[in-house]
Amino acid sequence: MTTTTTGKNSTANTSNVVPPLFEFLDLKAQFAAIREEVMAAVARVMESQHFILGPEVARFEEEIAAKLGAKYAVGCASGTDALILALLASGIGPGDEVITTPFSFVATAGSVAYLGAKPVFVDIDPGSFNIAPERIEEAVTSRTRAIMPVHLFGLPADLNPIVAVAKAKGLLVIEDAAQAIGARYRGRYVGTIGDFGCFSFFPSKNLGAVGDGGLVTTDDTAMAERLRMLRAHGSKQKYFHEILGTNSRLDALQAAVLRVKLRHLDRWEAGRTDRARRYQQRFEAKGLTRFLRAPQTPPDAFQHVFNQFTIRAERRDELKAFLRGKGILSEIYYPLCLHLQEAFQYLGYQARQMPVAEQASQEVLSLPVFPELTDEQQDLVVEGIGKFYLAGC
Numbered sequence: 001m002t003t004t005t006t007g008k009n010s011t012a013n014t015s016n017v018v019p020p021l022f023e024f025l026d027l028k029a030q031f032a033a034i035r036e037e038v039m040a041a042v043a044r045v046m047e048s049q050h051f052i053l054g055p056e057v058a059r060f061e062e063e064i065a066a067k068l069g070a071k072y073a074v075g076c077a078s079g080t081d082a083l084i085l086a087l088l089a090s091g092i093g094p095g096d097e098v099i100t101t102p103f104s105f106v107a108t109a110g111s112v113a114y115l116g117a118k119p120v121f122v123d124i125d126p127g128s129f130n131i132a133p134e135r136i137e138e139a140v141t142s143r144t145r146a147i148m149p150v151h152l153f154g155l156p157a158d159l160n161p162i163v164a165v166a167k168a169k170g171l172l173v174i175e176d177a178a179q180a181i182g183a184r185y186r187g188r189y190v191g192t193i194g195d196f197g198c199f200s201f202f203p204s205k206n207l208g209a210v211g212d213g214g215l216v217t218t219d220d221t222a223m224a225e226r227l228r229m230l231r232a233h234g235s236k237q238k239y240f241h242e243i244l245g246t247n248s249r250l251d252a253l254q255a256a257v258l259r260v261k262l263r264h265l266d267r268w269e270a271g272r273t274d275r276a277r278r279y280q281q282r283f284e285a286k287g288l289t290r291f292l293r294a295p296q297t298p299p300d301a302f303q304h305v306f307n308q309f310t311i312r313a314e315r316r317d318e319l320k321a322f323l324r325g326k327g328i329l330s331e332i333y334y335p336l337c338l339h340l341q342e343a344f345q346y347l348g349y350q351a352r353q354m355p356v357a358e359q360a361s362q363e364v365l366s367l368p369v370f371p372e373l374t375d376e377q378q379d380l381v382v383e384g385i386g387k388f389y390l391a392g393c
Helices: 007-011 027-048 054-068 079-089 107-114 159-169 221-230 252-262 265-285 316-325 342-347 355-363 375-390
Strands: 072-076 097-100 118-121 144-148 172-176 196-200 214-218 235-237 309-313 364-367
Touching: 027 054, 027 252, 054 072, 054 214, 054 252, 072 079, 072 221, 079 107, 079 172, 079 196, 079 214, 079 221, 097 107, 107 118, 107 342, 118 342, 144 159, 159 172, 214 221, 221 235, 265 309, 265 375, 309 355, 316 364, 316 375, 355 364
Parallel strands: 097 118, 097 144, 144 172, 172 196
Antiparallel strands: 072 214, 196 214, 309 364
C-alpha cells in the first residue's frame, strides 16, 4: 500500500525549489477522461441517499468478484482493514505468528502486530523485491498460522512454492495484493490463489477510489459470511451482534466510482505496461543500464501491472535530488525496511539480518508511470537520468 507526493505538496513554502514539470501521478488526467461517467455515478448515489453498503456496494462486489474469478468479494474501509479483517476472520491473534516480508508498506506487518500476533520477517528475492519462497520454510514454528506474501509494485510473488509450504505445514495464505489488482500469476489473478486476497483502493492504486476503500476476496463461504459480519460490528441483523467486529464498511459513493473505474482497468493496465516497456527501451538506447536496473518480469508466469515502475539506481539519493532540481518527481518505496522501523524494535531484529531487503531500500527509486504519461514527459525523465550519469554529475 503507497501514498502519492504531488507537486503542490512538495513545493509548498519552498520558493527555491524548481516547480515540477508534471505530477508523479496525474489523477486529474485520469478523471478528465471519465468525468461524465464518474459524475453520473456520484449523482446516482446522491439521488438514492443510500451511502453505507447497500445495492451499490453489493453490485461492485459482484462485478469485481466476477472480474477476478473469486467466489466472494467483501468491501471494507481500506486496504489496511482488508488485512486486519482477513486475520480476524482466521482467528489470528496473540501468541500466533505470521510470516511476511520486511520490504513493504507498514500495513503489511502492522496489521499482524495490531491484533497482537507476531510478524516474522523473511528476506526478499533481489530480482522481484518479493518474499523469497525458499526462505519461508525455515521460519515456520509451532506458532506459525499464516504466510502473508506481498505482490509488491504490481508484480506477483512466486505463489506456487509459497502455497506448497502452506499446505505442507497447515498454514493459511493471505495475499497482500494492495498494489496488484489485475496482476496475474500463471494465468490466475492474484488475490484468488491463497485463502484470502486483500486489496486497497487508495487513490494512487491502479483501481483507485476517491478516498479510502478496500476489499477481501475468498472462495470460502463461511469466511465470506464472517468477513461481512466483522466489517459491521459482528452483526448480521441490525443491533444483534453474534461476534465482536468493527466498523469497516465500504461507502456506496466509493463503490459507485469504483464500478466506473473497473470498466477501464484493463485499458489502464495496458497503458502502464506500455509506459514501462518504453522506459526499458529508452534506458537501453541511452546506455543507462550500466547504472540502473529496470524491473524484470519473468516470462509467461508473472503479469506485472506496474503500480510502480521501480528501478535500482547507483547513487540513488543523489539521482533523486538531481531529478528534483530539474522539476522531475520520483519516490522511494521504501527507505527503511520494516524490521528496522522503530515501531517494530520490540521484535529484536538487527541491521544486516535481511541483507537483500536492506540493500534494496538503499537503491530503489520509483519513476512516474501512469497511462496518461506522454512520450515527451517520459523522455524528460530519461534525459534527466542520462544527464546525471553520463555527464558525470
